[in-house]
Amino acid sequence: MIERKSGIYDGRNKSSAYKDLVWTVATSSDTSAGIEEQTRLTLATIEANLNELSSDKTRIVSAQVYIANMLDKPLMDSVWQAWLGVHPQHWPQRACLGVQLEGNVLIEVTVTAVRK
Template sequence: MIERKRGIYQGRNKSSAYKDLVWTVATASDTSLDILGQTQLTLQTIEENLKELGSSKTQIVSAQVFIANMSDKPKMDKVWCDWLGDNPEHWPQRACLGVNLEGDVLIEVTVTAVRD
């Protein structure tokens, strides 16, 4: 009943789904980029992961954003808002936390979404 999609890391999956709920997580595939580039790549991966399990960014109900430097939050927010679009009906609940991330990773995003 639980659907799982393998990622590249041992011991964890990139996405899981159960009934009408989907959970996924992503970081940027290119950590040489700045916060703008890493945020764009991360959100693109989130969108691809959701699609793979029958959901979409318009069906995200909850999101957690972890960033390495809270002074980058306004830049990340701009990319986030552009990605989500102008319709408030598609905006999820979201929390953003400053954390220590591994290596040159500047952002990690995890979401919960509904699927049909």
């Protein structure tokens, strides 16, 4: 059975799980902030969503990061790397794409992780 967790997102769930896999998505709760703070807030939501479905950031196997301005990628990367807090050889596979996001949203992150 697919487990879904509804959230603040229009037309989608914030998280889903099936057997040993978890999928979740997040944007910043404060779109007036800059890219670094929006990244921190987005990753905090990702972490909470993963915990809610019996996973955590150390179990992420794949991530997609969508940012509104690719010039912000180095700033986002520094927050991402600090958040992961582990040696780079243990980081998940990740893609980063520059896209047009709605309103003042500067970042959106989706991840796939394994349950504990």
